[in-house]
Amino acid sequence: MSNKNVFLEKYFLMTRSEENYLKTIFHLGGGDSKSITTNAIAEQMETKPSSVTDMAKKLSEKGLVDYVRYQGVSLTDAGVKTALSIIRKHRLWEVFLVKKLDFTWDEVHEVAEQLEHIKSEKLIDKIDELLEFPKHDPHGDPIPTKDGKFQERDxxxxxxxxxxxxxxxxxxxxxxxxxxxxxxxxxxxxxxxxxxxxxxxxxxxxxxxxxxxxxxxxxxxxxxxxxxxxx
Amino acid sequence: MSNKNVFLEKYFLMTRSEENYLKTIFHLGGGDSKSITTNAIAEQMETKPSSVTDMAKKLSEKGLVDYVRYQGVSLTDAGVKTALSIIRKHRLWEVFLVKKLDFTWDEVHEVAEQLEHIKSEKLIDKIDELLEFPKHDPHGDPIPTKDGKFQERDxxxxxxxxxxxxxxxxxxxxxxxxxxxxxxxxxxxxxxxxxxxxxxxxxxxxxxxxxxxxxxxxxxxxxxxxxxxxx
DNA sequence: AATTAAATTTAGACAAAGCTAAAAATAGAT
DNA sequence: ATCTATTTTTAGCTTTGTCTAAATTTAATT
Structure with a gap:
């Protein structure tokens, strides 16, 4: 039960719920050092503000968000990186579903929502390769690069x-x-x-x-x- | 909170843990109306017998296993059907990983262990189709059919x-x-x-x-x- | 500046899934 | 048939993620 590997503990062992919170905060703009309110997060995730407060504390403990009581949360650099890796997975899976399995535009989200939490770096890299490194998902949203860069086409x-x-x-x-x-x-x-x-x-x-x-x-x-x- | 849809509640909304128990019981032979002991299940799953007892009660409640105190568990028809659908998914994903993503023999299990819990009938049917309906996984184990039949090749x-x-x-x-x-x-x-x-x-x-x-x-x-x- | 309305947090509870330690039932050996 | 040894279950506690209701802080208005 000792503090063997802080890196592993803090960054790799993310729960599904933690990952969903990070993704939501990123989408609400909390990656731009902007503070996002607990209410906004709760509404987006269809949960209660009190639950968001609990998670904010937990993610703050892990160094993934900056959280100030009554002031909301924003992602740290580590938080942004993690959020981008989840978004990358989500969008790559969407491309896979449409291009390789003939899913339609509107069917992909729900399934990608599950697939994005699969833990295997090799898996997502191989999917990326199979798809020939797509730059955008089926909705036209950009796919972050492996090293967490957002190549926003203007x-x-x-x-x-x-x-x-x-x-x-x-x-x-x-x-x-x-x-x-x-x-x-x-x-x-x-x-x-x-x-x-x-x-x-x-x-x-x-x-x-x-x-x-x-x-x-x-x-x-x-x-x-x-x-x-x-x- | 009423009892709207018993079918949905009992068979579709399986947790990851419940699915893993069913799979293990099947592999230990509990599909052949043979009773499997809680100890055997605990050992296989690297958990404790007391945890198995709790789950046995839960699965019994849901009609997926027959459970008699001190006598062990065996799968019901519904339990076998569910177990086979999970095994089917596991093995199809293994084939996918090897055939489409160049995973090696020994790398597939861990990832398939995660992928088998993705909930989307369309997804697994499309994967099956993409792979041209394989009959065996990369280890030579047979892949159950969609309607839960085990076509053991002799x-x-x-x-x-x-x-x-x-x-x-x-x-x-x-x-x-x-x-x-x-x-x-x-x-x-x-x-x-x-x-x-x-x-x-x-x-x-x-x-x-x-x-x-x-x-x-x-x-x-x-x-x-x-x-x-x-x- | 004081008061009220809205947003946010705390405290306490719950369900799921697991654990430990103690109690109970079964099975094996005499 | 009885008595251990083993297996299995129960009871109670832990953690994660959630909720409700009450308390607190911030913000808005007068």
């Missing part, structure tokens, strides 16, 4: 943007007359800021916000608009 | 036999003169009963028992001898 198709992200319109893929006319008619112009509010699984159409007003656009349109992500 | 290569299994020598694959001379010299003849005592991971050689005496044979030999399993 130009992408609007259809690949995650929900709640926003960017400036920087180009078109289809430059046909009908398409450009459509953009003009709908006051979509280069330089406009567009925020993705929601995606409809049924037809992949998007609800977006532009210049303060909301609108819905089809997947075909979104898949031909390049935007530069800025948040 | 003829297999000696090199594919699991440790502690035994069979009667029924044929050769390589019928070249040098090979047959070797068999003759070592008194290995059709009709002999051979028991696999141990496998050496390093060179895949086997320690076997034949006619009461022990000997070691290379993988190349074992991979060219057909035996008919009989226990």
């Amino acid at each position: 130009e992408k198709l609007l259809s690949e943007m995650p929900i709640n992200s926003q960017g400036v319109c920087v180009g078109v893929k289809d430059s046909s007359v009908p398409f450009l006319k459509f953009l003009d008619k709908n006051k979509i112009a280069l330089g406009n800021t567009i925020k993705v509010l929601d995606k409809e699984d049924f037809d992949n159409s998007l609800r977006i916000q532009m210049d303060g007003k909301e609108m819905r656009i089809s997947h075909q349109i979104a898949a031909n608009l390049y935007v530069k992500k800025n948040d | 003829e297999k290569l000696l090199s594919e036999m699991p440790i502690n299994s035994q069979g009667v020598c029924v044929g050769v694959k390589d019928s070249s003169v040098p090979f047959l001379k070797f068999l003759d010299k070592n008194k290995i003849a059709l009709g002999n009963t051979i028991k696999v005592l141990d496998k050496e991971d390093f060179d895949n050689s086997l320690r076997i028992q034949m006619d009461g005496k022990e000997m070691r044979i290379s993988h190349q030999i074992a991979a060219n001898l057909y035996v008919k399993k009989n226990d």
Whole structure:
């Protein structure tokens, strides 16, 4: 019961629950040294704030988050690294499910949610290799590198943007007359800021916000608009 | 909190621990209506008999084992079915790891031990399909069918036999003169009963028992001898 | 600056899965 | 048939992760 291997104890032996908390904190922005409230975490994870407090203490003990009572939590460098490794696994498994097993867009999340907790570095590296080192998951979100780097591509198709992200319109893929006319008619112009509010699984159409007003656009349109992500 | 869906509650929502117990009981022979002692289970699982007793009660509650105090446990039909579905998953994942990700013989078990608990029927069916419905895992053990049938092949290569299994020598694959001379010299003849005592991971050689005496044979030999399993 | 509303933490409880130590039942040997 | 020795179970405690309800701190408003 002695303190044999602090490194192993603190960083490798993560429980499923701990990993889920780190992932959530990262997604809520707590990797940018921003403090995330216990309430926000509780809401996201569909649990109670008091449970979050308990876990915050535990993760703080392990050096994975900075936690100040009543002030919320933010990930430490070690916490960010761990969160990224889980997100990497999640997204690689999503690619695997879609590319190798013909899962659809909307089926992958639940299963990847389980697979991301499998503990084997070799396994995920081999999956990465099998998939030929994909850069993005099926939703267009970037896959962190093995050494925990986030290679955020700053130009992408609007259809690949995650929900709640926003960017400036920087180009078109289809430059046909009908398409450009459509953009003009709908006051979509280069330089406009567009925020993705929601995606409809049924037809992949998007609800977006532009210049303060909301609108819905089809997947075909979104898949031909390049935007530069800025948040 | 009402008793909404008994089927779901009893059969689908299995914990990892419950699944591991069922698998162990099956492997110890408790599927053949034979009673397995709590001590045997505890030893196999590297836990304590008292913990096994607790779980026996729980699994009995759920209708997965028959448990009589001081008499041990045996799997019910539902228990056998569940155990086989876990074993099926374990073995399919092993094949996947070896065939698709270049894992070696000895690396697969630990990872498959985790993967077997992933809950997604579609996932394992798709893996099965990807692998073109293999009949045996990398160790030569049979993969149960989706509807829980064990298709024990009664003829297999000696090199594919699991440790502690035994069979009667029924044929050769390589019928070249040098090979047959070797068999003759070592008194290995059709009709002999051979028991696999141990496998050496390093060179895949086997320690076997034949006619009461022990000997070691290379993988190349074992991979060219057909035996008919009989226990 | 004081008071109230909202957010957060503490305290105490629970279920799952395990352990230890003591009690009870079975089985083996005489 | 009785008595040990072994096996098995019970009772009570531990840890992890969760919850509820009560207490406390922060923030917002007057």
